[in-house]
Amino acid sequence: MKLPNSARAVVIGGGVAGCSVAYHLARLGWSEVILVERHELTEGTTWHSAGFVGQLRSTVTQTKMIMYSAGLYPELAELTGMDPGWRGVGGLRLATTSERVEESLRLAGAGETYGLDLSVLSGAEAGEMLPLLEVRDVRAALWLPGDGWLDPALLARALAAGASMLGVQIFTGTRVTGLDVVGGEISGVRLTSGAEEWSVQADTVVIAAGAASGRVGRLAGVDIPVVPIKHQYVVTEPFEVPSSMPTVRDPDNIVYFREEGGGILVGGYIRTPETWDTDRPLAEPRTLFDADMPKFQESWESAVRRVPALGRTGIVKVVHGPEAFTPDGEFLLGETSVRGLWAAAGFCVHGLAAAGGVGKIMSEWIVDGSPEYDVFGMDLRRFGGHARSASWARAKALDSYSKYYDIVYPGEERAAARPLRRSPAWVRHAELGAVFGEKASWERVNWFESDADPSPGSPESGDAREVRPLGWAGRIWSPAIRQECLATRDAAGLFDQTSFSKLEISGHQALVRLQRVCAGQLDRPPGSVVYTQLLNERGGIEADLTVTRLAEDSFRLVTGTAFGVHDAAWLRGHGLDVRDVTSAHACYCLWGPRALDILGTLSDDDLTFGYMKAREISVGNVPVLAQRVTFVGEFGWELYCPVEYGLTLWDALMEAGAPYGMRPAGYRAIDSMRLEKGYRVWGMDITPETTPVEAGLGFAVARDKDFLGRSALETAARPSRLDASDGSGAPVRLACLVLDDPRQVCLGGEPVRAGGEPASRVTSGGYGHRVERSIAYAYLPAGTAPGDRVEVGVTGTWIGATVTAEPLYDPASDRIRRLPA
Template structure:
């Protein structure tokens, strides 16, 4: 079969993700699709996958993606005539200790928040469902009846047939050897059988995705890891419809197969395959059996299911699976090349994710933007740090080892640290800082009091830093604190058309005079919030843009992708050029005035302005802005001068009790003040009106911008969801997000974020209240609200204004 000379979209890789993407492109979008597979369909890691299909993740959107997979696998055979091997057996997750049981109670709450029915069972109920299981050590189990299992190869072949039925062309035995590039985009795919000119490329090459991406200068941070499981002979008494089992405290999983069991696990000492290139000819190949390494799983499995000790092992599968540094898979547009899209790195969730991932990726390819809030799997969550193959390998192995560990709130990775430090790192260590890591940057989360060990002790309840963070919080409210926020992502946009570019990209009006700041969202075409940042106008043709640490790659690429080629505007990342010190608290002006000759009075330097001032002999960009709800400034300092400016502020602040403060206090302060956090409270699924940010949108101006038409269509119409704050008085409650919101006993939403407000003395959560008709003020005022926290109902009070200083008097003083 001759390769075509042109296709609208070329999909690379014939595993489950590539075939699903081709199927959805052809079925849903009638796209002209060519799929290329270097070997045969399923020959990467798809064919040897275990085939467990779970649905629940901590993200509502990813849970929706997994639910779609299940729905697709149920009906695909009717469309294509090829069976998928789908069996809805349900899944039991076992708990052997109280921390795990608390985790499951929270998961069950999350499941119900997302519309999934998860039950909690006693050991006796588990024994009745799985008579061969030893349950003496169980506290209980979670039961998700709609989970199941499927045949990976059968699903893939069925998707491939469906793709062909809808017009896609699939070619086996065709290897991609490179790309023809033009103006930073792919113009053609080079293969062993000729070139194919195309408009877009979808890299679904599995463990080869990193190599395929590299041919176009694109980084896809994957690490192949050896993953083993066994298939046993028949086991007497094992039901063919036995539920799948996940036994995380013993790091193992089980599923029934032809009367026997498939059993594998996730060991704490995983084995990477290679940090180099994966051989092109690794087709239907496995590694040698490694029973020595597998013994740890076998021992645990036999203790759980004693019948395994008498079962023969039919086969061991030891094959590579693609894992990522954070345990989440990879979708989306490459920041280095906007017409290559990636679907890879599925962390052994490829079968569970395949149907839904292909569905959303196809939509993403066609529209050029994600159809849902897919930030947790977005390729643009990574940075240049992830080009370091050894760093990626080390972090990925840690993530693999945590696959079945208890997911404690606020837990930090430890590998590959420190990677990036601010100039204050050693100084802050001297203040007993306990650091966390964000996109490689070391950032102080909290400061241990004298005589206290400077480390996190993880727990499901209040953690060891709770009281110390409360003291930091109160210090900012009552005196003055200094935050090292040097990790902020920072860009400069300059040129004659810089303002015109921002007019189109930003939802708010950035066309203010020189010296003014603008808080703004960047919207997608649906009106959803793609980014949330601050723009400072330094000169008529020069703007300084500041956004969150973790969004550096994403926001830079979003802005760059939406600057029209015809505009004379240059965007530059200057993150490492500036350190950032946030000086916040009622005494901030006294501290700042003592180190500068500039007038920092309210009249001379009002809120929402930017000035260049001198501190300790250095020129500093001072932004009068806050994320804590107090008088304060962000001081953007030439990076080499950060230490000098910090020392000067600490010296001048000594009479006012100045002290360094960490990110955990920042979080509690912003919750009290009602400031939104992108990625949780505001996402691409949420409009500014729904989020209570309609005031930051320039709909009254006759200026077009991305998302304007979508917002105009709903402007003034009844909102079906609204972001609200909730407080809980019960002191022993811990809010972490995704708790269910009840109104008059009926679920109406779930929390997007949660924490504790030390000034108001209550637990605080934010979440969207939903109503199919209208979330009116009366709907909110007349309801009796509760939160479901770890499956327990607790009374809650709803608030539509900030809990602290709702008029903003302290910020503007």
């Protein structure tokens, strides 16, 4: 078979990723798709995968992808007549500590919202199910009958066969030598096989080259932060282990195992991993390293304790090969900075299990412009420019690998490759005892430990109330959070939000083009601030931001810290010229009833301009753009200045605020107060899978213009799109819940039942210190009304909750819109 001169799409890589993408592109009707593989199919990293499939994951999207993949296997078998390698033996996940039991209960609650069939077993019940196990130290186990394992080679071959039957041409023994880029867009692939060379013209190219994806990306000047890490597992000699043995994960002992050829395959995530440092990853087929049994000792000893029979069994095979890890242990999917050049890489940990889902997502993204699922957590664009640093990616990936089986508590911060990006006021924050978090490599204040004590003379002085939440919500917590909230309510809080992503768009076509992609009405006078969403064709929310009209032909968009690269790419993909000015401006937010007094001591300008307006003012000697907006429900401004003035501005505001009782404050206080006001967070309460109507944001949608997604919303004047967890067929709306027990606090993902039946999951939750309530949000049937009762599962305990009209705090928004008395 001869390579064509042109193709509609070229897929680079013949492992499960490439084969799945090619299959799904063809299934969506694309012809002239070719797949090229340097060696034979699966001979990169796919062939030596252990093949575990665990459907219960930490996010709904991961779980949906794996559940979709499970449904794909019978389809492949019917289409090709080939065995796709699926072994549906079920899976056990063991818990040997009280902390791991809590995690298991949270996971079980999440599983209910996903519609997974699972049970929580005792240790004895787990032992009865699998008598090989030593279970005296097992406190609980999750049993998932839909889990199992895959033969990686059989799956890839079945996908390849299915792709071929749908018209995909597959070329093995074909190496990529170059990627042609013209005007920022991919135009073709240069290939060689033996002494022959080809050039294939294509405006869609997918890099699915496993551990070699980074090298291939560099041929086009693109950074794909894949870090090859050495991973090891062993296979024992046969000792009559039944093929029906369920898979077992024992995360407290960093080990996993399953049946293999009548023996047991044993693997683990060691604490001291090593990268594979080479300029030519996967240059040779079926690459393996020498066995390193000393490094594997902890995993093996853990396995022997769990399965004593292993101590009497010999090891017949050691598989020590490269795995394609990423800085956060998640996939790298989506379009790169070169238009038409896509990545489907980073198949570490659960790549094989989700291979079908990856193919589905990538094909929908390429063909339709956006996938069905919310994939931001896997989007290549979740990283900024720092991801091109090999040392940064390596440090993050090693940390991710070494802690893969650790319990990750919400709000827990990791220290690898930090600090990196810092506000001009960072040094002052450190002096005040700031507890820092990290997002998109920005150091951000979670809270100031110096705020932990009540202010002298405050109602709580000398009698600080104990409001530490129970369970997980109280693990990473400080009384300072409460004090910062109350100071903002009673006087003022000063928040450093320099990490805000800031994008600028200008030119004579700026308004016209922004009007097309923004659902809100932007044709307002200069100095106006508009809250709006960017929607996809289905009406789903791709971004949630503010747009400030700086001049007739100049606009500044402000979006979340981690979303700037994503949002800029979305805008560029719709024809806008975007400049990322995040690092050019510091931003401090001064909010609270004394904010006007405080800023008035530093500025002679008129500060009484209205809500959702912006003005250029001077604060002391510093030029500032003041925007009268809030994310905490109090009067005040976002204050932007050129970054070189940032430290001076912070110092001036701190000095001016001290006599008024102002406190510096952090993001945990912001999150508490935004819940009280019902302000949504993208990626949690709103996603590409939810519409503004469902999310209660219809007020932000213009009725007097056309925009991307409008037709979908109009069709959605029909019953709106169904939430995946709601099997009733009813349209859904985001609802505010108040839990009966204020110390039971939701963190997101908890199951919600209505009438004793599964109804939804919590999108976000927390404690509102100004209203003294435990608050949660969840999508519920549209007919749900204030006063209706539901139950929320918080770490295995069902807590009653009341659907409540929102916002809970200052319902008329007088504190925001009116000048302080």
